[in-house]
Amino acid sequence: MADAEPAIHSARSDSDRKTPAPAAAAATVDADEGSRKSLRKRLMLGIGGLVLVTSLGYGGYYAAVGSHYVSTDNAYVGADSASITPMTGGQVLRVAVSDTQAVKKGDVLVQIDDSDARIALAQAEADLARATRQFGQTAATSDALAAQVQAREADIARARAQVIAAQADFEKSRIDLARRQKLAPNGAVSGEELTSATNAFQAARANLELAKAGLAQATSTRVAASGQLAANEALVRGTNANTAPEVLAARAKVEQAKLDLARTVIRAPFDGVVTRRAVQVGQRVAPGAQLMLIVPLNQLYVDANFKEGQLTRVKVGQPVTLTSDLYGSGVEYHGRVVGFSGGTGSSFALIPAQNATGNWIKVVQRLPVRVALDPKELQAHPLRVGLSMDAEIDTSAK
Structure with a gap:
């Protein structure tokens, strides 16, 4: 028993030496807390510095580049x-493209029945030939009218000669009548002879008036012929069969008919893709109707x-x-x-926004x-x- 007590005492002494004092434990806790605060402070400073550097970098980038x-x-x-629309109306014979199809400039898109356009072209060509022929006739008429003017000149000359002859007969009959009238009171001229002389005088005067009327008529006829010649010359002066107004108008109609015929075939205006095709074969389309988009x-x-x-x-x-x-x-x-x-x-x-509100x-x-x-x-x-x-x-x- 005496040996056991010292052993227990020795064990207790060793245990008391291993257990720290309360003051030492508090000091250790304070040291750990300070270490953590120092670490937190350094971490916050590091984050703040990183944010500052990032902000400065972004600010510099934005100022220089951004x-x-x-x-x-x-x-x-x-x-x-491009909105594809026909320039001429008619029935659609063929649609050569479909939606989403790629096309090149000049490719045929739609073909319209060209029967009416061909008939119109034939009629326009016939009108052109008629206008050309009429100009030739007008040009030839000038020569005929010029000949008529010459003929009227001859008629005037003949009428003047007739006036002169009638004037001479008139003077002769007037003198004969005056002589017989002087002799009639003496009985040298019979009554029958005086009557004959009077009748001859009246006939000569009528013939003179008739000759003068003929001269006036011939003059008027020549004036009319000259007017017709001038009018006809005005139609052909300075022109020929290619530059006459009537011929040019008829040729323009031919060109228009050819253009209408060509427009029955609708082609792509440029390279592109077909979209929103709205035309079918057999459909009758009017000028300006939208057929598709390119x-x-x-x-x-x-x-x-x-x-x-x-x-x-x-x-x-x-x-x-x-x-x-x-x-x-x-x-x-x-x-x-x-x-x-x-x-x-x-x-x-x-519907534009209306901002004039309260x-x-x-x-x-x-x-x-x-x-x-x-x-x-x-x-x-x-x-x-x-x-x-x-x-x-x-x-x-x-």
Whole structure:
């Protein structure tokens, strides 16, 4: 028993030495807390420094590069499509294309029945031949009228000679009558002879008046013939069978008939793709009716709708980089600003917004900017009208 007690005492002494004092434990806790605060402080300083460096870097990038670009994803592909309409009416004999079909410039799209056009052309050609022949007749009539004028001159000369002869007979009969009238009181001239002389005088005077009337008529006839000649000469003077007005008018009708005949075959105005075909074989179409649309895929453009605050430094001619949702960001298109719309999209809406109200809220407006695309890039990666695009303009370029 005496040996056991010292052993227990020795064990307790060892245990008391291994257990720290309360003051030492508190000191250890304070040291750990300070270490954690120091670590947190350094971490916060590091994060703050990283944010500061990032902000300075972004600010420098924006000042040097980013501020020179404006971008929008509100952009869409457009094109000046051709509306195919007939210039002449008739029944459709053949439709050579279908929707989505690619066509080349000059390809036949639609053929209209040309029977009426051919008949009209034949009639116009006949009218031209008639007009040419009539001009020849008019030119020949001038020679005939000139001969008639010469004949009227001869008639006038003959009428004058007749007047002279009648005048001479009149003078002779007047003298004979006056002589017999002087001798009649003396009985030297019988009553019958005096009557005969009086009758002869009256006949001579009538013949003189008749001759003068004939001269007047011949003169009038010559004047009429000269007028007809002048009128006919006015029709042919300075012209020939190719330049006569009637011939030119008839030739114009022939050309119009040929044009109408050619227009019965409708061809593609340029390379493109057929869309919205609305014509069928056997259908009777009228001039101006829309048959289909041709979209020129190598002449597309983009209308990018930028916010009004983004357009401060945007100018015509600045380069534009674009990407399409169709191909993704891996395919870039390059274009240039070619113009600005005359108004915002809302101003040309079917029902424009009316801002003159009491409860008004300002809405940022967008202005369409037209961007021309590179035809070579379009050929390599074709687009379609209406596709979405992302556009970025370099405003630093002049």
